[in-house]
Amino acid sequence: MQSQLRKQLIDAFTNNKDEFLSGQYLADLIGCSRTAVWKHMEELRKEGFELEAIRKKGYRIVKTPENITADEIRFGLKTKFLGQSIHYEESVESTQKIAHRLAYDQAAEGTVVVAEEQVAGRGRMDRVWHSPKYTGVWMSIILRPNIPIPKAPQLTLLAAVAVVQAIEEVTTVTPQIKWPNDILINGKKVTGILTELQAEADRINSVIIGIGINVNQQMEDYPEELRTIATSLSIESGKRINRADLIRSAFNRLEHLYELYLEKGFLPIKLLWESYAISIGKMITARTLSGSIRGRALGITEDGVLKIEDTEGIVHQVYSADIELE
């Protein structure tokens, strides 16, 4: 985790972008010695920050590194709680696993685990999620909403909207959402979301939202069997994407939507979600634990439950399923 001092240093540059900040100014602001400031600036340089240092003027951040360390993500971050505590790891089994432990040990709401690589990333129902090094955003976010357990699936839809908006913000492409948790571009998967809970039998302790975004993979990076179903933001937009920009944007959007949700309920999220939904009005097949339903997707209920009208005109409410578009 980042030290408070490091956080304050980065925030100073965030709030004075492109300006030179002197060692003395930074030392006074943070309440430490100029030597301490200098040491932290050297640490940032080692992490890959490019710094310009001019005598009598001070330091300026010229270029940020390609990786997504806590420092890099914090540079430019303006959230209140989301991402204010970042656990950055080079390589992990899965960010969900670490976030589960942190959540159990009372980590603050908005705590995030970010990794450059997952060697055992998982999606819904324990499916494998391919998470190669330095190419994607693999992260887990801890929330502690005071909502009844049955409403938890709404947070998957909320997170999907936040990620779609973040993708719109940092690229030129507009993705679509496939109920409940996939984000597609041109019909191929670019993001998966996994919402998990720790709860007492009748009360949520924490919600852990895992988000995997394929960012800078090229088609040749994918194993053969994934090429027809997966894509990346870089493939679809034709340019390299700065992952830290994407993460900060996702934090901003998610925090905003989450506060809206806690205040106004699910309705505003539902309306946003439907505006991005790919399946509405289309014929789909929903595979549930108790069998398959084929019909036209009508939308979602005010609680986020998928409505399907089958060929006999009967409307089904689907709480949990895999969806196939026709």
Add this chain to the structure above:
Amino acid sequence: MQSQLRKQLIDAFTNNKDEFLSGQYLADLIGCSRTAVWKHMEELRKEGFELEAIRKKGYRIVKTPENITADEIRFGLKTKFLGQSIHYEESVESTQKIAHRLAYDQAAEGTVVVAEEQVAGRGRMDRVWHSPKYTGVWMSIILRPNIPIPKAPQLTLLAAVAVVQAIEEVTTVTPQIKWPNDILINGKKVTGILTELQAEADRINSVIIGIGINVNQQMEDYPEELRTIATSLSIESGKRINRADLIRSAFNRLEHLYELYLEKGFLPIKLLWESYAISIGKMITARTLSGSIRGRALGITEDGVLKIEDTEGIVHQVYSADIELE
């Protein structure tokens, strides 16, 4: 965790209680050397088992230790899956914490964590649970029922029935259940149950049932502020209780009720639960997150939800509350 060999050895003595078993017989049965058998018998002796060894006849277990190691619990255990994998610890923060990790790492259904002491034991809503060394049963049980998340609270009621029956079996007292998770004797708390979940937004991965039973504490062992509200099986029955007997009995009862539940649903559990319930027909006050309800407890619904009829005759369904008896 116990080795397979150790388990087989203990099972052999379980299935031939009070008989002498020769080293050669045990070696043949398990498929190891007589030296290996001898080493394991020495290990048992160190754990506190009293062994009788007679030339040409073999070994016999004369007396089992006072602690509750995996070996001690296994001696006499006849369940199919519950307690077939036991993680025994001298001292832990809480057994729930360890069980959560094991559950996340795909531990088998029925895996149990047992500790002689918890230094940070917790009850519902993060309340402290006093768990001093060698005097109680502090354990967590991992189940993986294929049930919808809203039914999870039923497992708290199921576990309460199992523990009441186990207490009846090893002592002469009959405890009562206070909805949802406390077990009382003469109005004082002897057991608390904490049911927690790990889940995807729409699917249970695991249920972790924490059970704390006050067994051999004496009144002077309790801090002043607990003496009017807490008691132990030993205080109430006037004798020392063998904790391993109690644990085995709880495993047997819980496995039996759990299988009944998965096959027949909640109804048989409801009927058993009501037969032990202390509050039914009595005036109670239920403190919920949204306020207090005072009225007569009518019983529980077919889903395990508490029904209270207030003084104006309106029946409330209470999903989550603290109950105070009048």
